[in-house]
Amino acid sequence: MEEKIQHVYIIGAKGIGNYGGYETFLEKLLEYHQNNQQIKYHIACKKNGKGFMDESKLPKAVTLDEDHFTYYNADCFKINVPEKLGSAQAIYYDLASLKECIRQCKENHIKNPIIYVLACRIGPFIGPYVKQVHQLGGKLLVNPDGHEWMRAKWSKPVRKYWKISEAGMVKHADLLVCDSVNIEKYIQTEYAKYHPNTTFIAYGSDIYPSKFKDDDEIFTSWLSQKGLTPFNYYLVVGRFVPENNFETMIREFMKSHSQKDLAIITTQDDKFLAELDEKLHFKQDHRIKFVGTVYNQELLKKIRENAYGYFHGHSVGGTNPSLLEALGSTKLNLLLNVGFNEEVGQDAALYWSKEAGSLAHLIDQADQMSPAQIDEFGQKAKQRIKDAYSWQFIADRYQAIFK
Structure with a gap:
């Protein structure tokens, strides 16, 4: 019966399956819920500008017209964003998406919709829209993401805006879905006066091996092109921004006595x-190799599987997708010792601090580890993903809150 279907509108991601945490989350959620008869998804996507949605690159997507496509059981609609707005584009995009969701609900007589907003970009403007959502019998869910206001790439006024915006979103949300235990604690403590209603659902990953064989030409030619050999390089994967601590990782690697390479995918x-x-x-250290970006997910997985070890220097944000992918694929993981990373890695990884010499010493230790010791870390890491971060587990948790 029609009334049994729960309509869920998701806004805030640029698209589905693009290179980003929310985009991958959407791709996996819709894939795992493709046969779900109880939930109907409606997804806002960016029509133009940086990171715009091109569904011709998304297998199983069906284009309906220039503004609409379907993906599994989701109805996807595109929002045009004026590029002259510069860094305010994200705010415009979220607000325009929210207005369109409300318009669709009214036009199609959709009762009790759930509107799920990814990130806290529109806090100062959200109040009147929440009233409209509530008038429809609906609920506003928010994923607060990480500490956007702490990111070094933003100027002071922009950081101040993000902090104010976060407070507004927390105040008005019916439920905050935190993808990290540390973020949930922070929301509960920082905004205690609003008595926030929170829940924890992690981000997901998988532990399937890459489809590429060891002698696959795409993989072997990538290695030879970059001057790398299997299990003879450390790996870093992440956006090239200061809060991911590239400076510390490179400096410490240069100090280490390692004979291996450091491959940086960024x-x-x-x-x-x-x-x-x-x-x-x-650039004077022949071991350090910036190898560009890798968008082929199977190739990236194969590169991870063949790394001797993985460095993770992210210091801002919740559960980080690239960390989960590393634990699912790379046996030996060397993580910066911040709460977010320790919460995910637990005893399946090694930890370093930003103090001078900490990572260099750990690299030298890692170089001396026996294959049996490394295998043991690999098994623990995969088990960690299986126990707490599998996409099936996460899709089931979302099913529970949406219903």
């Missing part, structure tokens, strides 16, 4: 790269 930022080289002169 986005391009020539200015930041030049600044780092001026400080560290890493």
Whole structure:
């Protein structure tokens, strides 16, 4: 019967399956709920500009017209964003998406919708819209993401805005879905006066091996092109931004006695790269290799599987997707010792601090580990993903809160 279907509108991601945490989350949620008769998804996507949605690159997506496509059981609609708005584009995009969701609910007589907003970008404006959602019998759910206001890439006024915006979203949300225990604690403590209603649902990952064989030509030619050999490189994967601690990782690797390479898969930022080289002169160290980006997920998984070890320096945010992928694929993981990372890795990883010498010493120790010791870490890491971060487990948790 029609009234049994729960309509869920999700806004805040640029698209489905693009290179980003929310985008991957949407791809997996819709895949795992593709046969779910009780939930009907409606997904807002960015029509233009940086990171726009191109469904022709998304297997199983069906284009209906230039503004609409379907993906499994989801109805997806595109929002046009004026690019002249600069860094305010994200705020415009979320507000325009929210207005469109409410319009669709009214036009199609959808009762009791759930509107799930990913990230806290529209806090100062959310009040009147929440009233409209409540008038429809609906609920506003919010994923507070990580500490956006702490990210080094933002100027002081922008950081101040993010903090105010976070407070507004927490105040008005019917439920906050936190993807990290640490973020949930922070929301409960920082905004105690609002008595926030929170729940914890992690981000997901999988432990299936890559479809590529060891001798697959795409993989072997990538290695030879980059001057790497299997199990003879440490790996870093992440956005090239200061809060991911590239400077510390490169400096410490240069101090270590390792004979292995350091392969860095990251986005391009020539200015930041030049600044780092001026400080560290890493271009003189033949072991350090910036190898560009890898968007082929199977290839990326194969590269992770063949790394001797993985460095994770993320210091801001909740459960980080690239950390989960590393634990699912790389046996030996060396993580920065912040709460978010320790919560995920537990005893399945090794930890370093930003103190001088900490990571360099750990690299030298890791280089001396026996294959049996490394295998044991690999087994623990995979078990950690299986126990707490499998996509099936996470899709089931979302089913429970949406219903």
